[in-house]
Amino acid sequence: MNHPALVIFDMDGLMFDTENISHETWIETSEKFGFSMDRAITDRFIGTTGKNVMRIMAEIYGLEVPLTEWRAYQQALKAAKVDCNISKESFKKRGLYSLLKYLKLNNITACVASCSEAYKVSKLLQDTGTLEYFDFWIAGDEVVCGKPEPEIFQKACKKAGILPEQALVLEDSLSGIRAAHLAGIPAFFIPDRIETNDEIKAKAVKIFDNLEEVKCYLSTLKSDIN
Numbered sequence: 001m002n003h004p005a006l007v008i009f010d011m012d013g014l015m016f017d018t019e020n021i022s023h024e025t026w027i028e029t030s031e032k033f034g035f036s037m038d039r040a041i042t043d044r045f046i047g048t049t050g051k052n053v054m055r056i057m058a059e060i061y062g063l064e065v066p067l068t069e070w071r072a073y074q075q076a077l078k079a080a081k082v083d084c085n086i087s088k089e090s091f092k093k094r095g096l097y098s099l100l101k102y103l104k105l106n107n108i109t110a111c112v113a114s115c116s117e118a119y120k121v122s123k124l125l126q127d128t129g130t131l132e133y134f135d136f137w138i139a140g141d142e143v144v145c146g147k148p149e150p151e152i153f154q155k156a157c158k159k160a161g162i163l164p165e166q167a168l169v170l171e172d173s174l175s176g177i178r179a180a181h182l183a184g185i186p187a188f189f190i191p192d193r194i195e196t197n198d199e200i201k202a203k204a205v206k207i208f209d210n211l212e213e214v215k216c217y218l219s220t221l222k223s224d225i226n
Contacts, residue, residue, distance in 0.1 A: 001186060001205065003221040004168035006160045007103055008153060008185070009134075010047070011114035011121060013172040013192035014211075016128065017091050019046055020193065021081045022074075029074040035061060046194060047173025049115045049146035086127050093190075095212025100133040102215045109160050112137035113152045113169075135160070148175040150183035157185070170214065177203050188214055 013019035023042040030037035041060065045053045050071070057067050085091045103110045111134055114121050118139035125131040136159060143151045157164050169180035169187040173194055180187035181203040189196065189204035196207055208214050 005162050006109045006167040008156050008169045009112050010171045010176050011112050025074050025077040047147050047175035049140040094210040099211045099215040109135050111156050113156050115140040115146050117141045148178035150179045153183040
């Protein structure tokens with residue numbers, strides 16, 4: 001493949017160790033309010049918008065229970081835990097800064113396309129010192145249809161002024177890989193909580209263990225950079 005003109009980053013689980021915190025806080029929330037919750041359920045929340053999380057919960061628990069209260073409690077708990085962990089080296093995914101610096105050095109456009117709400121994306125990028133590496137970002141509440149629909153990635157390409165085949169998506173979720181595939185954008189899968197399956201193998205161009213490996217691979221394509 002040619003070197004991408006735009007690299008589109010997912011955020012939660014790809015850049016930062018927030019998906020594990022999300023799972024932990026959902027378990028704590030379920031214990032407080034007395035409803036059942038397990039990994040099979042929380043994994044369904046990965047790579048989707050808050051609106052879809054509520055839809056999934058309504059499907060599982062019904063509309064007679066206080067879903068809004070449960071999610072509000074979990075979100076507050078998660079925000080507090082993120083703040084406690086944000087300064088830890090382990091919170092940033094392996095190779096994140098190395099890859100971001102590589103893209104910056106080679107004048108390759110980088111953006112974030114996250115299912116999280118805009119204020120969460122902005123705060124996390126600022127608090128981790130990664131905001132300066134991105135040319136722009138698009139949040140889940142800035143699109144009509146979140147992943148696995150392709151809208152957020154299509155919007156990123158349009159904003160950067162490039163064709164889908166000139167971009168590269170980095171994802172840790174099945175919904176993100178599906179969205180990139182529908183958008184016609186090559187995607188690399190870097191697993192976090194979601195294991196690689198046959199669909200991911202079929203739709204992802206490459207699969208890497210971490211972002212350091214992504215950087216090393218892209219560096220072999222350096223001669224293709226205009």
